[in-house]
Amino acid sequence: MDFELSDDHELLRRTVREFAEAEVAPVAAELDRTKAFPYEIVAKLGRLGLMGIPFPEQDGGGGGDTLAYALAVEQLARVDSSVAITLCAHTSLGTQPIHLFGNEQQRREWMPRLCSGEILGAFGLTEPEAGSDAANTKTRARADGDAWVVDGAKQFITNAGTDISGVVTITALTGEGEISNLLVANGTPGYAQGEPYRKMGWNASDTRPLTFDGCRVPAANLLGPRGDGLRQFLHVLAIGRIGVAAMGLGLAQGAFDEALAYAKQRRAFGREIASFQAIQIKLADMATEIEAARLLVYRAALLKDGGRDFALAAAQAKLKTGRLAVRCAEEAVQVHGGYGYIEEYPVCRMYRDAKILTIGEGTDEIQQIVIARALSA
């Protein structure tokens, strides 16, 4: 067993860490406050080749592996979750389905622009009545000549409504009990993006409801075989869990780093508060849990990269890190005392950003079901 990152991975980790600290950290609070999408940062991430890390170079991707992707997401989330989820949703949910299930023409049409960050990809799965119960999709696609006519609505969709959003993969009923995935380009008549939600956190990321009203999509936009939608999106979500787990890990680490720095600088009763056991216990617990979670996340990534079954490890990593992010953010606020409740300190934003990690891309309860099934319980 080797717990050392390879030189490539270590250099990538360091590069994204430096990028996040220099380019993201100084603007994160303002982007959050003004709920402004980080266009400039996304463009820079694109130029560095980070908007398509795990996809093949011949498709315009970075040729990296899942571990490289997880490391990058972790380092971004350590500083800002809005930027991290923008990259994460674009990669895991927006681009992955086209990479995995797209035919050559679809990949040629979309992959290079997605991987370069020129356009953003989105994944339209959740509906008002189909969240954890994603197979209960009500959106319908009716064959009409050489097109599919789509009617329905999606909600809580990331990256679909920005100025650079290019394509969304949606699940739709193409027959009785038959779910298929369809690619819908932004600008297609009948496809509209609603107003962004007023969220608790992830304020600088783009999240909206989508509507499809007699939206005609070319028949060639069917992704993979007709009726394969359920299998496809379960597979996409399984891989996606590694990315979201890296987000939880990064947020937990970021909250811990802020708490440690603050505890060493803040004085009370004539001493640094880091010298009090009450604070030390919090820091020691956080650091230990984070280290354990990191091994879980990296292991899930390594299993995937090794072509082995990663579903259990990924679900465990997702469950563990989401809860940990919530807990570490809370403890970090506690260490900051009253200042932790003030937006001038990043832990305040982290506290708001953390909660979605126990809900989005599969709730904790769904992860527990996945885990229990994998254990044949």
Added chain:
Amino acid sequence: MKICVLVKEVPDAAVEKRINPSTGRMDRGGERNLNPYDTHAIEAAMQVKEGGAVDVEEIIAVTMGPSTAVRALHKAVSLGADRSVHLSDDALAGSDVVATGYALAKVLERESPDLVLLGQQSDDGECYTIGAVVADYLRMPSLTQVIKMDVTPGSLRCERQAEYGYDTVEIELPAVISVGDAINEPRYPSLKAIMGAKKKPLDAVGIGDVGLEADRVGEAGSKVVCGDFKAPPQKAAGEIIEDEDTNETVEKIIAWLDERKLLA
């Protein structure tokens, strides 16, 4: 034109630096990184190459250090250097500035560069001197704290940051130039560059390969003797003047400054 960039692996900026009292050397445990000042030197080399005023055939990153220093070289080539040279030998451990300068100069002699660039200081030792020492061994002109560089075939016009303002100096090549962090904004390596870094040639050499005399390097070849180390004295607590009546406050501040002969 051939450019060599001297780089160094240093403890990461976030690591608290301390001297190991038993060895008298800096404790280099913990996370390490390429010296941030050296990234400016690599960027300066890249800008000369991309500027097109002269034809740069090769940029070579050169380091002296233990096996872990390979990671600093990987970063250097990911930032644009074409290949790297790693001088590593147990006999080099404990080299002082003069011995290090001598060793690096011997590596550089093999390469015969037209221009040697380096960061003006290392983030650990902060000596600011290695460029001048290397230049002396190579019998090349040297400039330090350079924050602007215009290369023409055969010569180099530099602006250097001085205490009193800026010097504009023109020097002939080959030369050794140490650069300040105001010279440029280093780029980040792209994912492609990172993944390609290991494919670029890395030449690992020991002291025998570059004709180094063993008694002129390492602890034995160093003239610096580390004596006792003491932490810098604690600063005395400052005096706080409450601003109740501003006129009175100003008078108090002036009296305080005057007492210390700080007013002309």
